[in-house]
Amino acid sequence: MEVLDEHNPLVKTFRMACDRFLETPNLEMKIKLIGRRSKDGRNYNLPTVDEVAALIVGDINVSSYDERDIIIDSRIEGLKRISELHTEYLALQYPLLFIYAEDGYKTDILHRDVDEHSTRVKKRVTMREFFAYKLQERAVPTLVHLVRKLYQQFVVDAYTMIEAERISYIRKNQNILRADTFTNLLNSGGSEVYTVEFHKRGLPHAHICLFLYERNKIPQPEDVDQYICAEIPDEIEEPELYQLVSDLMIHGPCSEKNPSCQCTDSDRKCTKRFPKPFSDVTKTDEDGYPIYRRRDDGRTVTKQGHELDNRSVIRRKRNIGAIGRIHHVAPASGDLFSLRILLNKVKGLTSYEDIHTVNGLVFNSYRDACYDLGLLDDDKEYIEGIQEAFFGEGGHFVRKLFAQLLLSNSMSRPEVVFEKTFRFLSVDIVHPHRTETQIEIELLKDLTLQEIDKLLQRNSSSLRSFSSMPCPSNHTRNISENHLIIDELSYDKSSLTNEHSDFITKLTSEQNEAYDQIIKAVDHGKGGVFFLYGYGGVGKTFLWKTLSDALRRKGEIVLNVASSGIAALLLAGGRTAHSRFHIPLHPTDESFCSISPSSKLGELIRRTKLFIWDEAPMVNKMCVEALDRSMRDICRQSNPDSMDTLFGGKFIVFGGNFRQILPVIQKGKREDIVGASLNSFYLWDYVTVLKLTVKMRLCGIETDTNTRSFAQWILDIGNGDVGESEDGVFDIEIPQDLLITDLDDPIDLIISTIYPGYLFNLGNPEYYQQRAILAPTHEVVNIINDRMMMYLDGEERSYLSSDSICAS
Secondary structure, X not given: OOOOOOOOHHHHHHHHHHHHHHHOOOXXXXXXXXXXXXXXXXXXXXXXXXXXXXXXXXXXXOOOOOOOOOEEEEOOOEEEEOOOOOOXXXXXXXXXXXXXXXXXXXXXXXXXXXXXXXXXXXXXXXXXXXXXXXXXXXXXXXXXXXXXXXXXXXXXXXHHHHHHHHHHHHHHOOOOOOOOOXXXXXXXXXXXXXXXXXXXXXXXXXXXXXXXXXXXXXXXXXXXXXXXXXOOOXXXXXXXXXXHHHHHOOOOOOHHHXXXXXXXXXXXXXXXXXXXXXXXXXXXXXXXXEEEEEOOOOOEEOOOOOEOOOOOEEEEXXXXXXXOEEEEEOOOHHHHHHHHHHXXXXXOOOOHHHHHEEOOEEOOOHHHHHHHHOOOOOOHHHHHHHHHHHHHHOHHHHHHHHHHHHHOOOOOOHHHHHHHHHHHHOOOOOOOOOOHHHOOHHHHHHHHHHHHHHHHHOOOOOHHHOOOOOOOOHHHHHHHHOHHHHHXXXXXXHHHHHHHHHHHOOOOHHHHHHHHHHHHHHHHOOOEEEEEEOOOOOOHHHHHHHHHHHHHOOOOEEEEEXXXXXXXXXXXXXXXXXXXXXXXXXXXXXXXXXXXXXOHHHHHHHHEEEEEEEOHHHOOXXXXXXXXXXXXXXXXXXXXXXXXXXXXXXXXXXXXXXXXXXXXXOOOOHHHHXXXXXXXXXXXXXOEEEEOOOOHHHOOOOOOHHHHHHHHHHHHHHHOOOOEEEOOEEEOOOOHHHOOOOOOOHHHHHHHHHOOOHHHHOOOHHHHHOOOOOOOOHHHHHHHHHHHHHOOOOOOOOOOOOOOOOOO
């Protein structure tokens, strides 16, 4: 209920009239308002202000956060709410702007020159891009720019629609959005954190915080000026930009010309003292001596004209010689000690250059000058002490000793001591599987520096506190802490080279052609995807080993994975794909692998040259799609274009046989299984397919006719060339020479044929490694196992395994 203002004259008048009417109900009365309104009382008057704002009524809750108050009256369905994603929304909301009822924004607008089969991740136009196109200024003004205040309403409405779509996406995709720590986000690379401010007066502008790689950081203020400019544009060269800045970004005149301005005039002078006058002497001491002054370019200089780097100034009086007063920027703590020595030991210093100059040579630091004058020790005793301690205690002890010497400021030139002793300091740092000849000297130095830095950090310090000491690079810090990378680089290169030379001579012509094509593509470095198709026995695993040796012997990283654990055991350094890439157990068409770009595994993936995935047709295509999305995200740090390239620009080779086991779909039909197979991958058209058809076991050796005919018969079954089909079911006749003719006890005949002398070889592992019985069903496997167990003496034990995921 609205509360009336009792002090309002109009309310008082109505109150008096009501009281009079209650006293005399039959009395005829009139109420006449005399006077004029000072303001227009109509509720729906046109706006009279220059700004338009968006008003949101009520709370934005889960049920209504994406609903907009646009309702149409349908003749058939009655009142109906229209979503902003509806193609007719803008035409219904802004009939003056869309006079032909043309379509507005919709979610399936493709970018120009992009089709559905493109490898680009962002193929469709976003709502922000749609409105940016609509609001773009053109040589011939469009209708939207000519409707004045309706244009402002359209812009505000567009902004709220964009934000609503963004929030809607976040709320509806909580299961696939990824979170990470702030530190990892900073280390993920490619960061542009920014906020955009929309002022009531002035152009919208962004406050941007950039996180740069170490190699890209801008070290000096002078370098910043090359990228950032904060000055009024030139009126002649950029008149349009000058006019915009003048009108929108600079406050207007003072005094009576602009009553709203807080900077008023007094005697034709600004009370805020604008513009600020330039003062030649900006600071003086008690005797009027200028400590420093500003030049016209804004830099700080001494009285003698020597440029300074900082406002922090050291003032020191000297009574000896003609040094007078020396002013300089406060140096680092390590160099401050050297400066004090120079000021107290050297006579006749009159200028900045005098402090750095010794015998006509100008040194970069006070410490170098002191050292050349012989005012500092040469640290020989520390070098000899580290060497002596090493032979008695080892590398870890001397690193702790070096860190203590740094903390105590005992060494005059610690960087020199490090250079002369780092061979002792670095012992036992290198990975135990590697030798010193396999690692570059600079990398070894960086690893040693990192270990010393860790010791200093335990004492609330770091190498960065000692200006003369080198620091480990970020790249090396990641490698040294990443045992995954070190393990993949620990292969013996000489043995790999010998093995590769042997393998390369045994390749078939098909394998050799596939090898050359893959190696050339990897060396090209542009990324790509291959699928090596071949049935059992054609040498896919042999080719994987040859490819791995070819790259690993050069110090490159190759990751071998397989869809099954048995297949992974046959690969050098093999792992299952789910274990290596942390693929979700129940992937969806929007899943990601659980790999943080800043994690050790993420760094390993960026460093990897080639990925090999054996038995790939066994897994659901969603596993491969999850890996594709994840690798695009992970590789953004090293490749800005990774989001638009297959698997982030990495090179991956799949292998397998589609005749074998396909993905298992619970209660799935044939079309469900085919739809989940690898060749239904959304970018399969961009995969290069290679084929192997020649069995390696039948090449270069003499084989009997039965062996060759059996191999051909198995191949014909896989190709569907044997047997008669009836509704998808094949009746295949088994050759007589493959049949078991002893029908009385066929199981016992199989066991005695494959495992002759079974009871006499129970303690011989090689006996079992060379034999196996393949069975078509689990039922037959259990029958054979039970029969063989009957022949054994002793107590039977059962070891259970779990085929479900632990709840924790």
